[in-house]
Amino acid sequence: MRSSHPSERDPLEEIQLESNPVYDGVLLKVRRDRVSLPDGGESVREYITHPGAVVVVPVLPDGQLLFERQFRYPLRRAFLELPAGKIDSGEDLLDCAQRELREETGYIAGQWEYLGVMHPCIGYSDERIEIYLARELTHVGDALDDGEFLEILSFPVDEVIRAVAEGAITDGKTIAALFRALPALGLSIGAKSQD
Structure with a gap:
């Protein structure tokens, strides 16, 4: 298993460039983020935020x-x-x-x-x-x-x-x-x- 020191950047990390709400419901909220990929390219990530x-x-x-x-x-x-x-x-x-x-x-x-x-x-x-x-x-x-x-x-x-x-x-x-x-x-x- 890979474990990294908290100060080390994970080489697989995607960096958020922009974040926008898509849906704001009673329980769930949907966001669409633009991210920078590990190779320098960009992509879009859609995800649900949940209170836990x-x-x-x-x-x-x-x-x-x-x-x-x-x-x-x-x-x-x-x-x-x-x-x-x-x-x-x-x-x-x-x-x-x-x-x-x-x-x-x-x-x-x-x-x-x-x-x-x-x-x-x-x-x-x-x-x-x-x-x-x-x-x-x-x-x-x-x-x-x-x-x-x-x-x-x-x-x-x-x-x-x-x-x-x-x-x-x-x-x-x-x-x-x-x-x-x-x-x-x-x-x-x-x-x-x-x-």
Whole structure:
């Protein structure tokens, strides 16, 4: 893996020459930039700016993972995914994770662990998703947003890993968060949980 000193310029870096808004929506904003390429040429880059999000891997007292089933309009079907949501302007990352877990699933957690960050769509967006593991869950009742409809389900870790391998779980943030959570759960890729 290539690692460069922060003061070194990456030889692949593209330099922004001009930036213009194309679309300014409620959640997403589209920009079109003119850039200088590494060879001195120029090109255009269109991309979506996103406020960022969190995803939570909630572990129930029995070791099962808490999931939600939610209809996702762009793909016109329901998906199994981990609880997640957009970071509000100025919101602390952990506060956002706690809020989303409570609102969507009705659970609060007594123990939180930050697992890292993932970038789900690097070809066309600056979105980042911060990953948290939540343990010592207690159910206190959900507080869904208006117009939000979810089914809350739980599955053993083995079943979740199998669902990913078989293509039943295809949500990118869920797969990445699960991968990042496995070591914290005492597992590795290909290992089976001891339920």
